Amino acid sequence: MTRFSDEEFDQRILEFALLVVANALMSCAMSIAIQSLQTRMSANMSVKLFGALLRQDVAFYDNAMTGQLSSRLNNDMRQALSPVSIIMNSFVANIVMLAVGFGICLQSSWRLTVLAFTVLTPVVHISAEFSQWASKLMMSQWTYMADASGAATQALTNIRTVRMFGARDIEMEKYAGHINKSKDVGLLSAWGQGAAGLIAALVQQGASFIILFYGGHLALKHEFEVGSIITFTVLWNRLSSAFTSLNENINQPVKAVSAGQRVFEILDLEPDIPEEEGEAFPEESKQVGIRFENVEYAYLSRPDKKVLAGVTLDIRAGKTTAVVGKSGCGKSTLSKLVLRFYDPQGGAVFLNATELQRMHLLQYRNKVGVVSQDTQLFRMTVTENITYGLRATEYTMEDVERAAKLANADEFIRALPEG
Structure with a gap:
């Protein structure tokens, strides 16, 4: 047994303490980096998606419900980016564990290693098939959720009309119908995921059984030591756990892909009527026919x-x-x-x-004035509503007051609490 002096022992303890601190600092830095990346991606993608929605033709909105678009802007975007932190936290660690563990297993016994990894091949195939199947299900589920969001937004936006015509139960049935369809798809996905997980677990446990069975026969023939079999089995179980975790990391983006497809459908959509191309409007045109x-x-x-x-x-x-x-x-x-x-x-x-x-x-x-038969008020101040479409440098308060007087709105605006 190797003996250490007090100084050598203290040195080893100090080195261990430094490794612990370094590991903690690296974990902290990695966590900050991943969360920062996810936050930046979410902000940038949300702005781009909202910009893509705003630039679409009016005809696009004739066939789209506001709630469905809000669902894409909020729910789909969040779901599309949700796996980033999960994958980056464990993906690299599992890859390293598999690579190093595979090398050690080969060194211990190439025959047991080849046998064990051959048994795992069906798990990879099952995971690939499940991912494709689950992706289609998730696409349907998100569509039903968007339909539910659209129905809810439409009913709540027109709540006075809903109450006026006694249509509360009708709107409730519409919303519940979409939610129940989404629920049914979710339950089917849960059963499928459970079945795929069960098969994968049985195959992986079967690999451990085959290792013990085949390794035991090698030990009986004195071609392999019993202690080495136990060591190999323990190492294999650790590798199997890393493989399972990596498999989950790979399957995790399935939901994100379904949501991401709906997001990129909008990002890739180009309007038929471009707003920033064409001849400049002549400034000297005072009257236009x-x-x-x-x-x-x-x-x-x-x-x-x-x-x-x-x-x-x-x-x-x-x-x-x-x-x-x-x-x-x-x-x-x-x-x-x-x-x-x-x-x-x-x-x-x-x-x-x-x-x-x-x-x-x-x-x-910007040269056209419009007075619509339907009044639209934004959740902004009176001044912001009157000057909607103009930047702060493009008008004065005198302009605002003059516009209010021309619209016969000056008196009731001044009568408001902060008028």
């Missing part, structure tokens, strides 16, 4: 029903023009074409002599 020339349009939700069919109309500069007609005849559609929320499917819209589709859309819209 609008001309609809043989315009045709049908909404994508009803492609077989034309709202506008061969419409030709001159709106002269400097004149007040009223468009009247029965509901559904296309009055609102004309205004949406003027704002270029949509492009005509036939004919063209002109500003003076320039076709609207050739104009720089953002510059053009």
Whole structure:
């Protein structure tokens, strides 16, 4: 037995203490780095996704519910990034353990090592098959959750209408229907995951049994020592645990992939009507005439029903023009074409002599004033609502007060608690 002097013993203890401190510092640094990375990724991806949603055509929103889009912005984004910290914390450690352990096992007995890893091959196959199956299930589950979120947002946004028509139970049934579909898919996924885990566990335990069985026969033939078999089995069990953990790390992104697909569907979607391309709106144009020339349009939700069919109309500069007609005849559609929320499917819209589709859309819209029949108020101050769309450097408080007076809103604004 090796004997140490007091000084040597103290030196070993000091070295051990330094290793413990270094390990703690490395763990702390790794934790900070991983959490910082995940936080930065989440912030950057959320901003990019919100920007992608804002740049989509108005037609995109005709067929999308606000709740579904909110679900992608919040739930899908969080789920897509959730495995980052889990994987990075244990993935590298398990890879190192498998590599080092595999080398030690080979050195101990190449025959037992090859036999054990051959038995594990079905586990890899089962995991791959389960990942593909679970990915499809998770995609369905997230779709149902988004539908539920959309139904809830729609009902709560229009709660007065829901109460007015006594439709509370109907809305509840819609929401519960989507949630129950999501629940059924989740339960099926849970059973599938449990079955895959059971098979994998049985195969891995079977590998340990085969090691003991085959190694025992080698020991009986004096080709292998009993102590070496026990050592190999203990080491193999440790490797098996690392393999199981690594397998879980690989399967963990399945949910993230399903959510990530829904996120990247939006990020990769390009609008048909670009807002930052085209000719600059002429600054010297004080008065602009609008001309609809043989315009045709049908909404994508009803492609077989034309709202506008061969419409030709001159709106002269400097004149007040009223468009009247029965509901559904296309009055609102004309205004949406003027704002270029949509492009005509036939004919063209002109500003003076320039076709609207050739104009720089953002510059053009900044020159257009709109008074909608539906009032929209944002959760902001009165000043921020009046100046919506302008930056703080683009107006003065005198401009705000003048606008309030022109809208006959000055008196009731001043009567507010902080008016």
